[in-house]
Amino acid sequence: AAALTLVPTPIGNLEDITLRAIRVLGEADLILCEDTRTSGRLLQHLEIKKPLQAYHLHNEHQVVPRLLERLAKGERMALVSDAGTPGISDPGFLLVRECLAQGLRVECLPGPTAFVPALLKSGFGAERFSFEGFLPAKKGRQTRLRELARETRTLIFYESPHRIVKTLTQLAEVFGPERPASVSRELTKLFEETLTAPLGELAATLAARPAIKGEIVLVIEGAKLEKRSKYDDSDDDAADAPDPDD
Ligand code: SAM
Numbered sequence: 233a234a235a236l237t238l239v240p241t242p243i244g245n246l247e248d249i250t251l252r253a254i255r256v257l258g259e260a261d262l263i264l265c266e267d268t269r270t271s272g273r274l275l276q277h278l279e280i281k282k283p284l285q286a287y288h289l290h291n292e293h294q295v296v297p298r299l300l301e302r303l304a305k306g307e308r309m310a311l312v313s314d315a316g317t318p319g320i321s322d323p324g325f326l327l328v329r330e331c332l333a334q335g336l337r338v339e340c341l342p343g344p345t346a347f348v349p350a351l352l353k354s355g356f357g358a359e360r361f362s363f364e365g366f367l368p369a370k371k372g373r374q375t376r377l378r379e380l381a382r383e384t385r386t387l388i389f390y391e392s393p394h395r396i397v398k399t400l401t402q403l404a405e406v407f408g409p410e411r412p413a414s415v416s417r418e419l420t421k422l423f424e425e426t427l428t429a430p431l432g433e434l435a436a437t438l439a440a441r442p443a444i445k446g447e448i449v450l451v452i453e454g455a456k457l458e459k460r461s462k463y464d465d466s467d468d469d470a471a472d473a474p475d476p477d478d
Pocket residue numbers: 243244313315316317318319320321322344345346347389390391392416417418419420421447448449
């Protein structure tokens with residue numbers, strides 16, 4: 233068995249946990265949790281009683297050495313985050329990297345993650361996409377947006393409800409208000425909703441609402457470079473050049 237297993241947990245609907253995830257959690261010597269209270273409730277629901285330890289962005293550097301010692305002695309650990317897959321816009325990376333560096337076996341179970349249903353519900357191309365996670369809050373935000381304006385793959389962002397209108401407005405400015413976009417809210421939950429419309433329209437629709445609640449995934453259709461628009465100020469002609477593979 234693996235020393236460390238990353239275990240995805242539901243992003244809302246408690247039915248979204250695999251039989252394997254339940255078994256691995258039940259077999260772990262220690263469950264590392266982003267928040268022991270949040271995960272404690274899930275484990276109680278699953279009737280799993282195991283020692284829990286906090287593992288989050290603020291203590292990971294401090295706790296990793298001791299965890300590695302215990303893992304090296306043969307303890308089996310499971311890592312869970314508050315929701316979805318650990319390591320996806322959540323803590324996990326450092327522990328995985330250090331385990332691998334020590335030759336310890338790491339496993340990651342497939343399971344819930346918010347961006348997959350949001351991508352597929354958008355109806356935009358899913359053959360190639362770029363998961364962007366959270367945009368920088370302030371510093372570097374405009375630069376990132378400008379870098380992404382010409383990206384032809386579908387773009388996926390995580391966003392908080394109180395920033396979504398501002399983000400859509402900024403995106404409409406940089407990508408153009410006509411760019412198709414999709415907002416998925418409260419995925420797998422009672423008030424799940426997906427709105428798909430051009431960026432400008434989406435910003436206006438959400439700005440007109442009293443208060444937007446719940447977690448949000450924003451999906452944006454990739455740039456169509458053959459159709460030049462006033463938002464594309466680049467002068468390279470890669471879009472017109474013949475493909476050397478043809
Ligand atoms: N590890 C998680 C995953 O695998 O998707 C992501 C964790 S990240 C800290 C939290 C963000 O994920 C939220 O701000 C939101 O953008 C997205 N998210 C999580 N659950 C969601 C849900 N039920 N509906 C929509 N978005 C969700």
